[in-house]
Amino acid sequence: MADQYTPQKNDKFTFGLWTVGNTGRDAWGEPTRPTMDPEYAARQLGELGAYGVNLHDNDLVPFDATPQERDKIVTGFKKAVADAGLVVPMATTNLFSNPIFRDGAFTSSDANVRAFALQKTMNAIDLGAELGAETYVFWGGREGTETEAYRDGRDAVKWFREAINFLCAYVQDQGYNMRFAMEPKPNEPRGDLYFPTVGHMLAFIATLDNPDMVGLNPEFAHETMTGLNFVHAVAQTLEAGKLFHIDLNDQQMARFDQDFRFGSENPKRAFFLVKLLEDSGYDGPKHYDAKAYRTEDEDGVWAFARGCMRTYLIFREKAQRFNQDAEIQGILAELQQGDESYDGPTAGDGYSAETAQTLKDRSFDIQALATKGRRYEELDQLVMELLLGVR
Secondary structure, eight states: OOOTTSOOGGGOEEEEHHHHTOOOOBTTBOOSSOOOOHHHHHHHHHHHTOOEEEEEHHHHSOTTOOHHHHHHHHHHHHHHHHHTTOBOOEEEOOOSSSGGGTTOSTTOSOHHHHHHHHHHHHHHHHHHHHHTOOEEEEEOTTOEESOSSSOOHHHHHHHHHHHHHHHHHHHHHHTOOOEEEEEOOSSSSSSEESSOSHHHHHHHHTTSSOGGGEEEOOBHHHHHHTTOOHHHHHHHHHHTTOBOOOEEOBOOTTSSOOOBOTTSSOHHHHHHHHHHHHHHTOOSOEEEOOOOOTTOOHHHHHHHHHHHHHHHHHHHHHHHHHHHOHHHHHHHHHHHHHHHTOOSOOGGGOOOHHHHHHHHHOOOOHHHHHHOOOOHHHHHHHHHHHHTTOO
């Protein structure tokens, strides 16, 4: 029976074919689940209330498929997606599985590989456009090193920039309604990856020929792997106007990329992420780049998918309660009142010699400012009680 935590299409929850289709194989063990047919996955996601399904090119079309095989597969998938009431909002390219990419794709030290990566990506962009994708994600899974002995990092950055500039121009030349989203990650499967965090990617985007066309696809697990605060990373991305897409999952700090069910490890951090997304008015897809535990059979896969969406909706309702809670809002209003009582110039007024001199001449009550508590302990405890269900 449906309740307020049952997903609806307008919630814009999406899953990748590689997420629900994950077979449970890992570096130490063979698959624990059979390969899932993409058309079947689309139908099941539609029944669960998902909004869309995303894919790498080779999640749908095998690497060595003939043009005729490719067209037959795509036609069947498009029908299955439409019948399920889904869309394909995002697509990407697998530039990491095939041995040709052992030393990277766009940053490979072999110019032949770099050229092949461009060819493969253009074909995959065509596939994404055919399926209706308006966001194209770039995760550089092999764009990195284990040793600095064989490549100058400056060349890697230059080659990566040249590739993104080339592909932006390709999309424009084709007239596709598509923009790019860069996905940072610190390491794995390479020892170290280039552009490991949101901050690195934002700096890189500013150097492109078409920076307005390129934004970010930050992932909860990737930023958490480094010990960073994902909520802060998303806030910076939003403030820059660069949140084009987002990957939701969960992760323990300083571990391999675990891709746990959303909210299963860091519920407070997940709550504040949902609150930020909802308060900011973000209306793009909420994509679950996660996978069911290796212990699960197919029933467990769909329990995982339902859990991801349900947790987001629970946190969304908790965020609404936070914004309506009289005690919480009372403390916030008190703190804001103190902030608003300041009547002098600020950096937000812009610089002038007169403003600078006014600030230099201003007298501040250092003792009062230094001893005033902020009541954050109270606020955080109220958040905990909200999350634990006693408010």
